[in-house]
Amino acid sequence: MRFVKEFRDPHLAEALLARINHVAERIGHRRARPVTVMEVCGGHTHTIFRYGLDRRLPANIEFAHGPGCPVCVLPKGRIEDAIALAHRPDVIFTTFGDAMRVPGGRGSLLQARAAGADVRMVYSPLDALALARANPERQVVFFALGFETTAPSTALTILRAGAENIGNFSIMCQHITIIPTLRALLAQPDFTVDGFIGPGHVSMVIGTDPYAFIARDFRRPLVVAGFEPLDILHSLLMVLRQIEAGEARVENQYARVVAAQGNKAAIAAIERVYEVRAECEWRGLGQIAGSGLQLRAEWAGFDAEKRFAMQPHHLADLEQCRCGDVLTGRIKPPQCQSFGRACAPDHPAGALMVSSEGACAAYYEYHGVGEAA
Amino acid sequence: MCLGIPGRITAIVDEQAMLAEVDVSGVRRQVDVLCVAEQGQPLASLVGAWVLVHVGFAMSRIDEAEALQTLRVLASMDELAGELDAMRTSAQA
Numbered sequence: 001m002r003f004v005k006e007f008r009d010p011h012l013a014e015a016l017l018a019r020i021n022h023v024a025e026r027i028g029h030r031r032a033r034p035v036t037v038m039e040v041c042g043g044h045t046h047t048i049f050r051y052g053l054d055r056r057l058p059a060n061i062e063f064a065h066g067p068g069c070p071v072c073v074l075p076k077g078r079i080e081d082a083i084a085l086a087h088r089p090d091v092i093f094t095t096f097g098d099a100m101r102v103p104g105g106r107g108s109l110l111q112a113r114a115a116g117a118d119v120r121m122v123y124s125p126l127d128a129l130a131l132a133r134a135n136p137e138r139q140v141v142f143f144a145l146g147f148e149t150t151a152p153s154t155a156l157t158i159l160r161a162g163a164e165n166i167g168n169f170s171i172m173c174q175h176i177t178i179i180p181t182l183r184a185l186l187a188q189p190d191f192t193v194d195g196f197i198g199p200g201h202v203s204m205v206i207g208t209d210p211y212a213f214i215a216r217d218f219r220r221p222l223v224v225a226g227f228e229p230l231d232i233l234h235s236l237l238m239v240l241r242q243i244e245a246g247e248a249r250v251e252n253q254y255a256r257v258v259a260a261q262g263n264k265a266a267i268a269a270i271e272r273v274y275e276v277r278a279e280c281e282w283r284g285l286g287q288i289a290g291s292g293l294q295l296r297a298e299w300a301g302f303d304a305e306k307r308f309a310m311q312p313h314h315l316a317d318l319e320q321c322r323c324g325d326v327l328t329g330r331i332k333p334p335q336c337q338s339f340g341r342a343c344a345p346d347h348p349a350g351a352l353m354v355s356s357e358g359a360c361a362a363y364y365e366y367h368g369v370g371e372a373a
Numbered sequence: 374m375c376l377g378i379p380g381r382i383t384a385i386v387d388e389q390a391m392l393a394e395v396d397v398s399g400v401r402r403q404v405d406v407l408c409v410a411e412q413g414q415p416l417a418s419l420v421g422a423w424v425l426v427h428v429g430f431a432m433s434r435i436d437e438a439e440a441l442q443t444l445r446v447l448a449s450m451d452e453l454a455g456e457l458d459a460m461r462t463s464a465q466a
């Protein structure tokens with residue numbers, strides 16, 4: 001694979017860690033508390049744990065694992081909605097595999113399938129559309145998940161369904177956007193994150209301009225990063241150098257994939273098909289204004305919520321689950337009393353324990369429960 | 374779903390529908406290439422290009438020049454390499 005091995009070179013990783021140590025030492029003298037850098041994206045969280053990068057950092061530098069994992073912020077009520085649809089005898093419910101195990105109020109889509117619902121895992125929304133073509137007597141619903149990374153693919157699939165006039169295809173739209181959520185986090189008075197490692201594949205679509213407010217209004221540096229270990233270390237070093245110099249800028253470490261202006265065709269597809277939802281619920285974080293997408297009126301025919309007159313479920317997060325505090329960097333996973341006890345990968349209570357991009361699942365897999373005590 | 378996989382475009386399957394075949398580590402699959410097509414260029418010009426594939430869609434071309442540039446920056450941080458370079462050049466002098 002192109003440029004994968006090169007960005008995993010252990011020798012260069014050591015060189016980067018040495019530089020990170022130098023900068024950390026210089027910053028350390030001037031600060032009472034550690035420097036906290038939030039990796040926004042779950043893909044970055046995964047790389048950090050998989051390569052043990054968090055264990056190699058100097059004592060005064062910490063990662064906080066941010067809310068950029070769409071599966072981890074799926075609200076329970078939406079899972080209940082999905083399960084209710086999947087149980088309709090006329091429906092084939094299709095979803096990315098990641099969402100199958102997310103617990104709702106009374107179980108997951110996987111459990112619904114075991115109970116007889118026709119739930120099928122697909123790799124692409126195009127595969128869901130192909131199922132609709134092949135099964136004209138059934139209704140095929142696609143659970144449309146993800147940030148701007150996957151929003152264009154759902155949009156282009158809707159445009160295709162429209163062009164082919166496929167009447168038995170619809171989506172349950174759970175696409176979300178990261179910018180309003182970052183803004184909401186930054187506005188919280190006790191939000192102590194000093195800088196950001198920015199999401200690489202969201203930025204591939206939206207470009208780097210939308211982050212400008214973080215540097216300008218909130219005086220935090222943000223470096224858009226790739227997903228290999230050297231990308232993360234390099235980006236961390238770039239963030240620390242800005243902090244050391246007292247600067248706050250948006251930088252792009254992932255220029256091999258991310259263009260400053262983003263991807264025009266993808267942005268055009270998003271704008272053509274979706275509009276902003278007034279309110280959108282995030283698991284652990286609650287309602288965040290303007291952070292979700294829904295189909296425009298013109299495409300309402302493909303909206304499963306309208307087609308099946310769905311009654312949305314709203315379920316509160318469990319009190320002993322501290323997913324929200326983990327997502328905002330206030331605590332580390334083992335500080336949640338459910339960690340490794342009521343909540344573990346084979347019986348997840350919170351969604352952060354489900355996906356390998358969730359901070360709690362990654363922590364459990366690579367650090368174990370030993371550190372929970 | 375959020376992690377793209379790098380693959381190489383091997384053939385155009387349907388010019389009209391913007392579908393191409395991509396080889397991802399030996400696995401071949403049809404992907405939608407609308408987001409990486411360049412206006413005014415025939416799709417055939419994409420054959421051979423490295424792209425990042427997300428859920429069946431090529432979402433970005435992998436820019437070789439930028440990748441090499443980043444790798445150069447990283448290599449320059451390697452102090453040992455710097456020392457070795459210095460040794461080499463001083464031996465030549």
Ligand code: SF4
Nearest residue numbers: 321323336343350360
């Ligand atoms: S351990 Fe489980 S309940 Fe606690 S924060 Fe993590 S995912 Fe949520």
